Amino acid sequence: MAARDWRVWALKATVAVGCALPAVSLCWRLPQAVNPVEFLTRGTGTWALAGLLATLAVSPLRQLSGWAAWLRVRRLLGLSAFAYAVAHFVLYVWLDQGLEAAAIWRDVLKRPFVTVGMAAFVLLLPLAITSTDGWMRRLKRRWGQLHQLVYPAAALAVLHYFWLVKKDLTQPLLYALALAVLLGWRVWRWGQRRR
Amino acid sequence: MPLIHLPDPSAPLPSEITPPEVYRDRRRFMQAGLALATLPWLAESAQAGLAAQKSPLSTDEPLNKLSDITRYNNFYEFGVDKADPAVNVGSLRTSPWTVRVEGAVQSPRTFDLDALMKLAPMEERVYRLRCVEGWSMVIPWIGFPLAALLKQVLPTAAGKFVEFVTLHDPKQMPGQRQPVLEWPYREGLRIDEAMHPLTLLTFGLYGEVLPRQNGAPVRLVVPWKYGFKSIKSIVAIRLVEKAPLTSWMQANPREYGFFSNVNPEVDHPRWSQASERRIGEFLKRKTLMFNGYAEQVAGLYRGMDLRKFF
Numbered sequence: 001m002a003a004r005d006w007r008v009w010a011l012k013a014t015v016a017v018g019c020a021l022p023a024v025s026l027c028w029r030l031p032q033a034v035n036p037v038e039f040l041t042r043g044t045g046t047w048a049l050a051g052l053l054a055t056l057a058v059s060p061l062r063q064l065s066g067w068a069a070w071l072r073v074r075r076l077l078g079l080s081a082f083a084y085a086v087a088h089f090v091l092y093v094w095l096d097q098g099l100e101a102a103a104i105w106r107d108v109l110k111r112p113f114v115t116v117g118m119a120a121f122v123l124l125l126p127l128a129i130t131s132t133d134g135w136m137r138r139l140k141r142r143w144g145q146l147h148q149l150v151y152p153a154a155a156l157a158v159l160h161y162f163w164l165v166k167k168d169l170t171q172p173l174l175y176a177l178a179l180a181v182l183l184g185w186r187v188w189r190w191g192q193r194r195r
Numbered sequence: 196m197p198l199i200h201l202p203d204p205s206a207p208l209p210s211e212i213t214p215p216e217v218y219r220d221r222r223r224f225m226q227a228g229l230a231l232a233t234l235p236w237l238a239e240s241a242q243a244g245l246a247a248q249k250s251p252l253s254t255d256e257p258l259n260k261l262s263d264i265t266r267y268n269n270f271y272e273f274g275v276d277k278a279d280p281a282v283n284v285g286s287l288r289t290s291p292w293t294v295r296v297e298g299a300v301q302s303p304r305t306f307d308l309d310a311l312m313k314l315a316p317m318e319e320r321v322y323r324l325r326c327v328e329g330w331s332m333v334i335p336w337i338g339f340p341l342a343a344l345l346k347q348v349l350p351t352a353a354g355k356f357v358e359f360v361t362l363h364d365p366k367q368m369p370g371q372r373q374p375v376l377e378w379p380y381r382e383g384l385r386i387d388e389a390m391h392p393l394t395l396l397t398f399g400l401y402g403e404v405l406p407r408q409n410g411a412p413v414r415l416v417v418p419w420k421y422g423f424k425s426i427k428s429i430v431a432i433r434l435v436e437k438a439p440l441t442s443w444m445q446a447n448p449r450e451y452g453f454f455s456n457v458n459p460e461v462d463h464p465r466w467s468q469a470s471e472r473r474i475g476e477f478l479k480r481k482t483l484m485f486n487g488y489a490e491q492v493a494g495l496y497r498g499m500d501l502r503k504f505f
Contacts, residue, residue: 034267034277035330035474098478113465163465166328167446168275168375 008069015073019080022047037095044088051081052154056182082128113163120156123149245399247337253321259332268408272368280408289412298434299354315339325457325486327421331471337399342390354434357389359426376442382426383439419488421455452505457486
């Protein structure tokens with residue numbers, strides 16, 4: 001195996017383990033949780049958000065390092081973030097709302113933090129569906145345009161966190177800061193290229 | 196919730212903490228205590244027993260486990276995560292401890308904790324606790340009605356409200372180094388609420404003195420109000436003429452009112468209060484008006500618009 005291939009393989013393996021580790025950790029700690037439903041809901045939500053930000057970090061990492069292989073873990077990161085988001089969504093509609101469609105709809109309309117959380121989840125759906133090679137080929141240029149939806153999704157996810165916190169905003173602020181850096185980098189690059 | 200949370204190796208395992216069945220059965224409790232006496236944590240807690248008469252005001256619902264009650268606490272003086280207090284309370288000294296009772300009273304007095312505890316016979320009151328966040332527990336508190344203390348100091352006609360103040364000492368309460376709330380924590384009741392027989396000045400739970408994360412050495416328990424009204428680690432009780440500004444009202448007056456009675460019909464601006472998750476249960480249950488104490492306390496609010504006075 002060539003040295004270059006070995007490095008790509010190591011990157012992929014590390015990212016795969018990194019994506020699975022939070023799920024393992026959540027399951028491992030679950031029996032200790034006093035409020036297991038809350039523990040899982042928060043845990044999956046937090047990791048969905050962290051996964052989204054990690055996905056958004058791929059392009060800056062590639063540009064900074066000049067190593068194109070970073071792109072080869074982007075789909076894995078994005079789909080992992082989506083998997084945590086699905087778990088988060090299922091916990092909400094099932095264990096929080098008891099699968100009552102009317103109650104869920106009322107909650108989404110009435111509570112801004114639920115509204116934006118649900119909006120973020122809905123935005124992620126087409127991205128997950130079109131994440132395959134087949135869809136990439138079929139959509140061509142449109143694929144890139146469609147996947148710009150990850151930006152509003154990440155912004156809404158951060159807002160969701162902000163609006164649900166009772167008092168201490170430290171954690172949501174950290175995620176907002178990370179998102180600002182990741183988006184700011186893109187704006188700055190865009191400005192550089194236009195000049 | 197912090198992303199990475201390592202278990203505290205010094206914390207007792209849940210299996211080491213007395214389960215309710217054992218607590219219920221005195222004989223088996225003693226045997227278990229004997230068998231486990233080598234564990235320092237249990238040996239320490241065994242010395243802190245607090246005898247009490249059972250109260251007819253108790254609910255007969257199943258109790259939450261002691262290990263749940265002591266590891267899931269909103270006590271921002273020791274950190275904002277509910278797992279923080281159990282880890283961080285080591286720095287709190289609960290002895291010596293005094294409680295100042297002052298303001299619109301004929302005989303203001305500073306009580307030593309020991310003297311305070313002797314004011315009235317201790318009762319065990321099993322109450323539902325409903326947190327404003329939407330979860331609840333059933334807890335066997337030990338204490339006596341706050342009214343017994345207030346009668347000692349003889350409130351005057353100007354004493355229309357009671358203000359309670361928690362200890363303010365960032366050295367003992369590391370959470371106070373962050374301006375999460377305006378310290379010290381302050382709470383308040385109307386005088387008729389304070390004098391109500393359900394309002395408990397609380398010194399213990401599960402047959403022992405209060406664990407520090409549960410508000411040692413003395414706290415308030417007002418079972419028909421959201422949990423944050425039941426102020427912990429009290430150092431001062433003040434009779435005042437006007438409704439005092441509480442810490443949560445100061446932090447967010449739109450979301451937290453002075454009364455904060457449990458009310459399934461009046462939602463928190465950001466979430467529903469119609470249901471709650473009883474810790475230990477899988478699906479949510481309906482929240483009861485005044486947390487199920489409507490029969491005893493609804494009369495206090497007759498004619499009041501509970502949407503306006505939330």
